[in-house]
Amino acid sequence: EIVMTQSPATLSVSPGERATLSCRASQSVSSNLAWYQQRPGQAPRLLIYGASTRATGIPARFSGSGSGTDFTLTISSLQSEDFAVYYCQQYNDWPSLSFGGGTKVEIK
Amino acid sequence: QVQLQESGPGLVKPSETLSLTCAVSGYSINSGYFWGWIRQPPGRGLEWIGNFDHIGNTYYNPSLKSRVTISVDTSKNKFSLKLSSVTATDTAVYYCARLGPRWEAVVDYWGQGTLVTVSS
Numbered sequence: 304e305i306v307m308t309q310s311p312a313t314l315s316v317s318p319g320e321r322a323t324l325s326c327r328a329s330q331s332v333s334s335n336l337a338w339y340q341q342r343p344g345q346a347p348r349l350l351i352y353g354a355s356t357r358a359t360g361i362p363a364r365f366s367g368s369g370s371g372t373d374f375t376l377t378i379s380s381l382q383s384e385d386f387a388v389y390y391c392q393q394y395n396d397w398p399s400l401s402f403g404g405g406t407k408v409e410i411k
Numbered sequence: 412q413v414q415l416q417e418s419g420p421g422l423v424k425p426s427e428t429l430s431l432t433c434a435v436s437g438y439s440i441n442s443g444y445f446w447g448w449i450r451q452p453p454g455r456g457l458e459w460i461g462n463f464d465h466i467g468n469t470y471y472n473p474s475l476k477s478r479v480t481i482s483v484d485t486s487k488n489k490f491s492l493k494l495s496s497v498t499a500t501d502t503a504v505y506y507c508a509r510l511g512p513r514w515e516a517v518v519d520y521w522g523q524g525t526l527v528t529v530s531s
């Protein structure tokens with residue numbers, strides 16, 4: 304099983320600032336990595352797939368990078384609606400899928 | 412617009428079987444994609460349970476495989492989850508979901524989720 308580890312667990316950021324979230328895989332997942340956003344009481348929403356491709360309708364302030372075992376989600380200028388929990392997910396080990404433990408982005 | 416809606420009991424007793432159904436609208440399960448279940452214990456992260464494809468192949472999380480069955484009723488465009496011998500650790504929000512093919516196995520549509528509590 305590929306274990307996904309996200310850091311930090313909580314990130315305190317002021318509105319308008321940049322947020323950088325990390326996700327590390329226990330073994331290479333190539334570029335088969337996705338990011339999701341989950342607001343309180345809602346289902347997750349797909350942001351990024353293929354490590355760096357934005358899903359339909361996702362604003363350009365969200366960007367993903369990385370390959371192999373180390374990945375980054377960057378939110379260039381945090382808006383109020385961006386304060387949420389973010390999860391990474393690998394699908395390189397298909398059909399086994401695994402998610403990271405999440406990073407909560409909170410208002411500083 | 413693809414929509415998924417979970418339904419089923421919100422309370423299950425320990426050692427019994429959890430049963431949920433997902434009704435899909437806006438897309439025929441027979442037309443493609445993968446369909447499956449993901450759960451999230453309260454305050455915790457996401458766990459993939461299993462999924463199936465439109466030609467009947469099923470795939471399960473190895474850690475749950477002995478207790479999980481996913482089945483489909485294409486005539487009603489619904490699919491179901493059964494999880495046997497539940498314990499308190501199975502308490503979670505259960506989501507049904509549509510996933511892409513193996514080279515892009517991400518969730519593009521989610522149900523709203525349903526909380527299932529395991530308690531006597």
